[in-house]
Amino acid sequence: MLTTQQLADIEQNPYKADFPLLAQNPDLTFLDSAATAQRPEVVLDAERTFYTTMNANPLRGLYRLSVEATEAIDEARKTIARFIGAVDEKGDPQGNQIVFTRNASESLNLVARTLGPKVVLGPDDEVVISIMEHHSNLIPWQQLCRATGAKLTYLRLDDDFRITPEEVAAKIGPHTKIVSVTQVSNVLGVQNDVKAIARRAHEVGAYMVVDGAQSVPHVPVNVRDLDCDLMAFSAHKLGGPMGIGVLWGKSEVLDAMPPFLTGGEMIDSVTETDAVWAPVPQKFEAGTQDAAGSFATKAAIDYLASKDMAKLEARERELATYLTDRLNDLPYVDVIGPKDGSRHVSAVAFNVRGVHPHDVASILDMSNVCIRAGHHCAQPLLNYLEVENRATCRASVAFYNDKADIDRLVEGLDKVWSIFGGAVDTKEA
Amino acid sequence: MDRSTPASLYNAQFMDHVAHPDYKYQMDDPTYTHYGVNPSCGDELTFSVKIGDDGRIEEAAYQGHGCAVSQASADMMSDLMVDKTPQEAIELCKLFGRMVRGEETDDSKLAALDEAASLKDVSHMPARVKCAELAWRTLEEMLENGSGEPGSTATASCTMPPHTHDGQE
CATH class of the missing domain: 3.90.1150.10 (Aspartate Aminotransferase, domain 1)
Structure with missing residues (x-):
């Protein structure tokens, strides 16, 4: 009341x-902001500002406009990193831990497709998710398990719609290699104690992935405090543009994952028979990205912070x-x-x-x-x-x-x- | 905003079909029975007809569950189909499909659908077209598959209308 x-x-x-x-x-x-939020005018203005004042393809250009576009994207990464607590010991935002995708679904697919092979799952291994996952944090793992023979295990709810510590202890064990759980349910609206789940995952040597699509827009999220390894969310649920997703990861985890998509802008060098990947985040961002969208995502976060x-x-x-x-x-x-x-x-x-x-x-x-x-x-x-x-x-x-x-x-x-x-x-x- | 759901859809006549369906029962000895489902909504119905000696539909009935649009539409359709030949029924199913997809708007032509013409508003509600169409697609498929061999019971596999995703997030 x-x-x-x-x-x-x-x-x-x-x-x-x-x-x-x-x-x-x-x-x-x-009353459907869980599907997509409305956008404040400043976000629309930011898209326009990008195209009217700094439009050039970031990263590759050697001229002023392209450098400005590149800097704008780097600033956006830092703003997003600060927003989710991805800072180092000195409090400096770790922009290079922010990978842009199209949406949270793509971020989670990226993880399932690249963390999966790195971990090398087999029939004795388990991936643990919860029964309240959105299909975007369910199907990628379900299909990975089908392809590798690993077992997909579900954390279930008690009568009060909670994942109990007993359930976490029982389901996450020595065979668990990856745990991926949503912080907030898009149906029930309940918040899961992903910090406790991450602690258990790390006890057994598993990776902890968090779906932050419904939490990042509404509750304070601090990836350092949660001590998860990877987190996915989307810009459009927090007032940013549609078509921008974010994957945050610990540097050592992202560094160890192979690329998801390959092509332009994600390599250091290419020969007829081989390629050397660019460092993270570029390694995961093949092709021209929605730079205006990234810039506008920063505007959305700045708006929230200003309020x-x-x-x-x-x-x-x-x-x-x-x-x-x-x-x-x-x-x-x-x-x-x-x-x-x-x-x-x-x-x-x-x-x-x-x-x-x-x-x-x-x-x-x-x-x-x-x-x-x-x-x-x-x-x-x-x-x-x-x-x-x-x-x-x-x-x-x-x-x-x-x-x-x-x-x-x-x-x-x-x-x-x-x-x-x-x-x-x-x-x- | 003038794009919202027309207020006339859930009228008294429509709700009467929801509350007091005349054709929702298990039919004895149907000529054909066919199952239809909208996987994205969970609307399900099993439709049965009995073909009389004169080759016309003598009895029509359905069982199932789902939204009011799918159920009222099935009841209105059943009422319409009694005494029609299978070929006439197929034509009416096609006409209904054109109406709810907004391809046929001529009221003089839609009059052939009798009460079911009142579902014309669905053409302004793209998300509900598959609900309204379920019974009609099920019947059409049943008659087109089964009409070559009257007397047999054709319980065919699922009717699978085009999947409409209703939760992209």
Whole structure:
């Protein structure tokens, strides 16, 4: 439950005006930030600034423009590194630990395809993931295990949607070579103790990979503190452009991994029969990259920092709590996940009793309320939870939402029930 | 924003098919039975018809579960198909497909779909087209596969409509 002061806080919204799509559509209620965030104007300006003031192909040029473009990308790497705590003992950001990809999925595929061969998995080895993984942190490992004969082991949840220390100790053992777990579930909204999981992984000599796609935009993430080996996330969920993914890794881990894609800009030298790879991060960035997108990702992070990330996080916690509380209060709604709102990072999954989530989403759309409905790219989780139709509704908040957005969602759900309540009651009678 | 879901779709007539389906039951001795599924939604239905001595559809029925659009559409379709020849039924299935994909908008032609013409709004909801089409695709496939050998029961493999991914993140 929120205090009167907290309720008053989320009634205010000093952020919406910074987001052109939201500002231009005051009737729109956007509650699908877990799928993609809205972009602040400064991010759009940054894309334009790149192309209008420094457009040249980075890395290769010997002229001023290309050097500026290269420096802009290096600055972006440093900003991202600082944002996730990838700093050395002196606190200097480790930009060369930041690899740009297209999205978190590509980052995770890169890891599965290049860490996999390095580790050399066989039938006696295990890869451990959790049952709440998004398909992008599931299929790459599933296919790697199918190809190598290694065993794919799932960390499962207790009745309170937690991965218990006992489960971690039981599943991660001497045969485990790689552990890859999401920090925040894109369906349940719960946060996993990936620091404890990383500690266990390292005890048994396994690598620890973290899917940060849903955590980096919403909670303070410090890769040094977590002591993971690799982390994947995407720019578009934190207000940056679509098409930019990030892979962070410890230098010694990235250095030891072979390249993923080969070609231009990722080599030091090439002969007719062999090639010498460029150092990380270039080794993993074949071909011309979306430099403007990288530059705009820096703008997105600078924007979050300028608004005080801790303040934004606190606001998002309040919004998620208010959202969960309102849904819990609806007699015809079942929250799928913790009933305690404070355990939700941005996302809350729910179902309207007896109504397919796709119908719920369509009817909410009549009131311009945008939520996600379906399997959320987490079919094994929905099977595991035995949710009806193997699908749920999901509302997810960001700091640019406010109390009125959630109130409009609830009004829309009342409308769903006014249409369907009679039909559902009749069917059950 | 004028791109949102048309408010008219979930009307009283539509909801009556959801709450009180007339054709949702297990048929005895069907001529053909066919299973259809939308893997991305979890909509599933098994459709059955009985062909009479005059070669026309004498009885139509379905069983299954899924969203209201898929279920109401199946009930409306069943009602429409009674007394049609398999060839007429196939033509109506094709017409329905053209309607929900927005390729046929002429109301005088769509009148042949009777009540199912009220699902025209689905053409403005690309994500729901596969839901509305499920029953019709299942029936069309069943009749096209099975109409050469009336009297036999053709329980064919899954109808697999084009997969629409609904969770790209």
